[in-house]
Amino acid sequence: MNTTLRPPNPRTLLAIAAASLAVAGCASVPAPTEQMAVSKSAIANAASAGGGEYASIEMRSAQDKMDRANAALAKEDFESARWLAEEAQVDARLAEKKAQSAKARKAALVMNEDLRVLREEINRKSP
Amino acid sequence: MNPKRILPLTLIAAAVLSACSSMPVNNSLLDEARRDYGEAQASPGVATLAAGELRQAGTSLDAANGAFAKGEEKAxxxxLxxxxxxxxxxxRETAAQKEAELAVASAGRERDAVRxxxxxxxxxxxxxxxxNAQRQSEAAMRSADASQRNAEASRLSAQDARMRAAAEGQAARNAMIDAQVARQQSLDAEGRAQQxxxxxxxxxxxxxxxxxVITLGDVLFDTNQSQLRSGGVRSVRKLADFFSQYPQRTVMIEGFTDSVGGDSANQQLSERRADSVRTALVGMGVGSERITWRGYGExxxxxxxDTPAGRQLNRRVEMVVSDESGRAIAPR
Structure with a gap:
């Protein structure tokens, strides 16, 4: 039995190197599990803050990107999934902030109106 | 070399070069992000109220700029x-929210101050x-005080009876009897007032x-004397009866003469006559503490x-009787 190892053909070496490179390229992007969870919770927070009412465009965009991120994850396109999830997160966060600032502005308007009415009332009462 | 072959070769080379470098001259989304970031940084509200959020945006923008400089892929x-x-x-939204919250807080403080x-x-x-009400009630109390006490007492008891009747309901008959009693008292008071x-x-x-003011005329005294005649004594007795019925009242006795005669003689005569009336009243049981007296001469x-009739009128003793309060009569 011939047990001597022949040095491999240079062509074969090149092919192995190329293949391993391609595999490494794929494997260097891990599944963005944590990012997916963070984005999902950001969307839930935005929805409960009233994002659907006060920032419908950002809300829809966040939801849409999250859907696409899930699809990319299913196809093991981890890089796309991460990017989409990250964008969904900032969209959701913007929607949440927009809802909060709109509510605060509304409260300020109501407060100032109350103050005006109170002043008027007092001025009427005491000449 | 044939120039006809050079052109396609150049084109191919250009295509290869551009594909290789793949470095775009600019990126519109990145430009937008840079512009927005610059504006936000220049806005004092965002820079102070949302410093943390703005710093995060800056870090992300640096990453995008870095990727652009390294010529990474457009996607x-x-x-980034x-x-x-x-x-x-x-x-920007964070700053707007905080601004509005500050406005709410300040409006709240102002509202509290106004309230x-x-x-x-x-x-x-x-x-x-x-x-004002206190003053009014005091005034009302004073005027009520001034009205007859007897009448007030009967009115109060009538009022009392009415209130009891209303409160007890079934004791209406009793209340009516009370009211009758009160009416009787009221009549009694009226009767006393008439008396x-x-x-x-x-x-x-x-x-x-x-x-x-009760005036005892000259005829009730002996001429130039302070002794009361029997007619005078009768008048004084009536007055003494009156005082025994109204023990609260006091009296001021004032003696007067005409202008005939010396001043000191007239003064003494007026005093003696006033004193004689006082003595008579005390003798009939009127407490001396209720009597003050004075002579005024002429x-x-x-x-x-200038006429005998006028002079006779001037020779007199006046008795000034106080009201129920018994307040002493002030001298003239």
């Missing part, structure tokens, strides 16, 4: 620029009202500002001293 630069742009928007001011004003008005009036009429009393004539 990655776009992604998008994240940076949204984070700038987040910073406090209004309440203080109201309290002052209420105090003034209360003081008093009759007695005073008998004494020929005159109502004046100082009080009831002062305060009530008629001319």
């Amino acid at each position: 990655r630069i776009d992604h 620029a998008y994240v940076a742009k949204q984070q700038v928007a987040i910073a 406090l001011e209004a309440r203080t004003k109201e309290a002052r008005l209420a105090q003034a009202d209360a003081a 008093l009036e009759a007695q005073l009429r008998d004494l020929e009393a005159k109502k004046t500002e100082r009080g009831l 002062a305060y004539p009530i008629a001319g001293n």
Whole structure:
């Protein structure tokens, strides 16, 4: 039995190197599990803050990107999934902030109106 | 070389070169993100109220700029620029929210101040009202005081009876009896008032500002004497009866003469006559503490001293009777 190892053909070496490179390229992007969870919770927070009412465009965009991120994850396109999830997160966060600032502005308007009415009332009462 | 072959070769080379470098001259999304970030940084509200959010956007923008400088693929630069742009928007909304919250807080403080001011004003008005009411009630009490005490007492008991009747309901009959009693008391009071009036009429009393004035004329005294005649004694007895019925009342006895004779003689005569009336009243049981007396000589004539009739009128003793309060009559 011939047990001597022949040095491999240079062509074969090149092919192995190329293949391993391609595999490494794929494997260097891990599944963005944590990012997916963070984005999902950001969307839930935005929805409960009233994002659907006060920032419908950002809300829809966040939801849409999250859907696409899930699809990319299913196809093991981890890089796309991460990017989409990250964008969904900032969209959701913007929607949440927009809802909060709109509510605060509304409260300020109501407060100032109350103050005006109170002043008027007092001025009427005491000449 | 054939120039006809050079052109396609150049084109191919250009295509290969551009594909290789793949470095775009600019990226519109990145430009937008840079512009938004610059604006936000220049806005004092965002820079102070959302400093943390703005810093985060800056870090993302640096990453996008870095990727652009390294000539990374467009999709990655776009992604990083998008994240940076949204984070700038987040910073802007955060600042707007905080500004509005500050406005709410300041309006709240102002509202509290306005309310406090209004309440203080109201309290002052209420105090003034209360003081006014107090004054009015005091005035009402004074005027009520001035009215006849007997009448008031009967009115009060009638009122009492009415209140009891209303409160007890079934004791209505009792209340009616009470009311009758009260009416009877009221009648009694009226009767007493009439009696008093009759007695005073008998004494020929005159109502004046100082009080009831009963005048004992000259004829009730012996000429130039202070001794009371029997007619005078009768008048004084009536007065003594009157005082025994109205133990609260006091009397001021004032003696007067005409202008005939010396001043000191007249003064002494007026004093003696007043004192003689006082002595008679004390003798008939009127407490001496209820009597004050004074002589005025020929002062305060009530008629001319140029005729005998006028002089006779001036020779007199006046008895000024106090009201129920028993307040002593002030001398003239």
